[in-house]
Amino acid sequence: MYSIGQVSKMFNLPISTLRYYDKEGFFPYMERKGGIRVFTDKEIESIRVIECLKESGLEIKDIKLFFKWVGEGSSSYGKRKELFENRKKALEEELRKLSRIHAMLEFKCWYYETAVKDGNEDRINKMLPNSLPDDIQKLYDEAHK
Amino acid sequence: MYSIGQVSKMFNLPISTLRYYDKEGFFPYMERKGGIRVFTDKEIESIRVIECLKESGLEIKDIKLFFKWVGEGSSSYGKRKELFENRKKALEEELRKLSRIHAMLEFKCWYYETAVKDGNEDRINKMLPNSLPDDIQKLYDEAHK
DNA sequence: GTAATACCTGAACCTAACTTTAGGTCAAGC
DNA sequence: GCTTGACCTAAAGTTAGGTTCAGGTATTAC
Numbered sequence: 368m369y370s371i372g373q374v375s376k377m378f379n380l381p382i383s384t385l386r387y388y389d390k391e392g393f394f395p396y397m398e399r400k401g402g403i404r405v406f407t408d409k410e411i412e413s414i415r416v417i418e419c420l421k422e423s424g425l426e427i428k429d430i431k432l433f434f435k436w437v438g439e440g441s442s443s444y445g446k447r448k449e450l451f452e453n454r455k456k457a458l459e460e461e462l463r464k465l466s467r468i469h470a471m472l473e474f475k476c477w478y479y480e481t482a483v484k485d486g487n488e489d490r491i492n493k494m495l496p497n498s499l500p501d502d503i504q505k506l507y508d509e510a511h512k
Numbered sequence: 513m514y515s516i517g518q519v520s521k522m523f524n525l526p527i528s529t530l531r532y533y534d535k536e537g538f539f540p541y542m543e544r545k546g547g548i549r550v551f552t553d554k555e556i557e558s559i560r561v562i563e564c565l566k567e568s569g570l571e572i573k574d575i576k577l578f579f580k581w582v583g584e585g586s587s588s589y590g591k592r593k594e595l596f597e598n599r600k601k602a603l604e605e606e607l608r609k610l611s612r613i614h615a616m617l618e619f620k621c622w623y624y625e626t627a628v629k630d631g632n633e634d635r636i637n638k639m640l641p642n643s644l645p646d647d648i649q650k651l652y653d654e655a656h657k
Numbered sequence: 658g659t660a661a662t663a664c665c666t667g668a669a670c671c672t673a674a675c676t677t678t679a680g681g682t683c684a685a686g687c
Numbered sequence: 688g689c690t691t692g693a694c695c696t697a698a699a700g701t702t703a704g705g706t707t708c709a710g711g712t713a714t715t716a717c
Contacts, residue, residue: 528706529704529705532704546713547713548713571704572703572705
């Protein structure tokens with residue numbers, strides 16, 4: 368059992384955010400002792416799920432919906448399964464995008480490393496867009512496809 | 513040479529966003545023909561850089577700063593190199609976080625697949641937190657570390 | 658000659674996800 | 688007995704990153 372302050376430190380989330388999540392209905396079974404919130408492992412796990420769904424790109428209003436389904440019991444297992452499958456697909460798409468972004472960043476690191484060495488961009492510009500060193504060309508092509 | 517409408521379709525960005533980027537100073541060398549914006553390959557490459565920096569987590573006001581540096585010429589190569597190196601590090605950190613999120617999503621997919629099959633969560637709860645099937649246990653541990 | 662389409666501007670507006678504020682309770686320490 | 692610290696509430700405020708609006712120009716299509 369944890370106080371709101373302990374949970375705040377545990378997840379590095381502001382207390383105000385935890386109270387906001389509570390107001391949104393994300394801790395449907397949380398109890399109070401004399402008006403004060405008591406977080407248990409159930410709520411800790413809920414926070415992990417909230418963070419997970421949020422990072423996967425889901426909006427707060429849809430996370431709300433998920434917790435409504437949880438409240439509906441076993442009849443919503445199917446819906447919940449589908450939600451996670453869709454989130455997994457969406458995250459995988461996002462990861463592919465970020466991989467292209469990463470190639471661009473690596474290319475740019477090489478670009479400016481070379482520019483610093485040369486004092487100008489002339490030599491680089493002569494190599495663009497098709498005569499870059501092999502490994503750099505791969506990054507460039509990945510970033511520009 | 514492209515019109516704002518063509519570029520909008522090319523990148524799947526609203527025209528209003530391109531005008532907003534222009535207002536923020538992201539196309540410092542863009543010309544006008546009779547008041548109308550003319551996008552060249554230079555601007556196309558700028559958009560790629562904007563998207564790249566944005567996706568890496570940089571705020572618009574800092575992307576603005578980058579374009580200011582570009583305007584200052586070769587004296588800012590060092591700063592620009594550092595910016596991209598820091599963005600690369602930040603993105604790599606983000607990718608590690610998303611990899612943990614992905615493990616959580618895969619675990620939850622298994623969880624609800626099993627719950628649907630069983631009609632309840634009893635069998636799963638007996639396996640938690642240490643006696644899950646090997647491959648699932650790995651996902652669970654990754655998501656909860 | 659008028660209708661549709663693509664472009665333009667500055668200013669007002671919007672939205673999500675918090676965060677801050679103002680005011681209050683309660684227990685512990687000195 | 689008073690100050691400090693941790694908790695509480697409802698309601699107002701904030702911020703980034705656009706988006707929409709009202710009103711206008713210029714070109715092409717019929």
